[in-house]
Amino acid sequence: MPELPEVETVRRGLEPAMDRARFAKVDVHRGDLRWPLPKDFKERLQGKTVTGLGRRAKYLLADLSSGDVLLMHLGMSGSFHVFREAGGKKLARYHHEREQHAAHDHVVFHMSSGAIVTFNDPRRFGSMKIVPRGKLEDEPLLNRLGPEPLGNAFDAAMLAAACKGKKTSLKAALLDQRIVAGIGNIYACEALHRALLSPKRVASTIASKSGTPNERAERLVDSIKAVLNDAIKAGGSSLRDHKRPDGDLGYFQHHFRVYDREGQRCVTPHCPGIVRRIAQNGRSTFYCPVCQK
Numbered sequence: 001m002p003e004l005p006e007v008e009t010v011r012r013g014l015e016p017a018m019d020r021a022r023f024a025k026v027d028v029h030r031g032d033l034r035w036p037l038p039k040d041f042k043e044r045l046q047g048k049t050v051t052g053l054g055r056r057a058k059y060l061l062a063d064l065s066s067g068d069v070l071l072m073h074l075g076m077s078g079s080f081h082v083f084r085e086a087g088g089k090k091l092a093r094y095h096h097e098r099e100q101h102a103a104h105d106h107v108v109f110h111m112s113s114g115a116i117v118t119f120n121d122p123r124r125f126g127s128m129k130i131v132p133r134g135k136l137e138d139e140p141l142l143n144r145l146g147p148e149p150l151g152n153a154f155d156a157a158m159l160a161a162a163c164k165g166k167k168t169s170l171k172a173a174l175l176d177q178r179i180v181a182g183i184g185n186i187y188a189c190e191a192l193h194r195a196l197l198s199p200k201r202v203a204s205t206i207a208s209k210s211g212t213p214n215e216r217a218e219r220l221v222d223s224i225k226a227v228l229n230d231a232i233k234a235g236g237s238s239l240r241d242h243k244r245p246d247g248d249l250g251y252f253q254h255h256f257r258v259y260d261r262e263g264q265r266c267v268t269p270h271c272p273g274i275v276r277r278i279a280q281n282g283r284s285t286f287y288c289p290v291c292q293k
């Protein structure tokens with residue numbers, strides 16, 4: 001499952017192909033993604049210009065000249081590929097999984113920029129939806145999402161207030177999209193390690209009884225922002241340094257401190273700990289039992 005940094009990397013990769021470009025032609029090979037595409041999907045895109053390509057949590061939002069917004073989600077296995085029309089040479093692909101097959105190219109955008117953007121999704125958990133901009137606030141996919149972790153509004157006071165009185169684990173709190181949007185299993189583990197906080201710690205212990213933040217909340221917010229910014233930077237440099245046209249972009253370019261490092265030495269300076277894996281809410285948590293308290 002791509003998390004915020006991967007989706008942001010995809011957004012930056014698609015921007016040159018899609019922003020300020022018109023949908024010259026849209027092909028739908030399979031409309032039954034996570035939800036069926038709307039019947040008027042092609043009509044509402046063809047001839048319209050993308051006036052901006054944004055992101056909210058793990059959703060890409062293409063603003064259209066018609067006043068509609070095209071919402072796109074990669075799901076579990078979705079990816080975008082960008083081709084150049086001349087000769088159909090693949091320019092780049094932006095996704096997080098390796099397996100690709102043209103049979104899974106469900107939606108194809110022919111852009112006036114000359115780029116052909118294909119959406120490939122073997123498992124079809126990805127989704128696309130068109131919503132009038134004026135109704136975006138009521139959109140059920142978006143309207144319960146918490147703050148953007150990299151936005152100014154997300155700070156220690158906000159996180160502490162959201163965790164006040166919460167008896168769930170700190171890890172579970174970070175995965176709760178109503179508390180903060182876009183963080184998944186990998187970056188929750190990474191942020192907690194960087195903050196030297198145990199994933200098993202009770203969430204309310206980063207706040208006072210009245211919900212004011214303590215030093216742990218400050219550390220955690222700083223770590224979340226640092227982990228996400230580093231991952232976006234890694235994704236961005238892999239876009240810039242894209243030499244192989246079939247190069248993969250995604251998680252494997254990043255260096256994780258604890259994620260998927262079970263049994264290996266902790267990277268915290270002078271820490272003798274060994275990374276451990278436990279199950280929390282049915283998901284693997286990787287952490288160091290020595291320096292994460």
Ligand SMILES: [Zn+2]
Pocket residue numbers: 266267268271272273274288289290291292
């Ligand atoms: Zn450690």
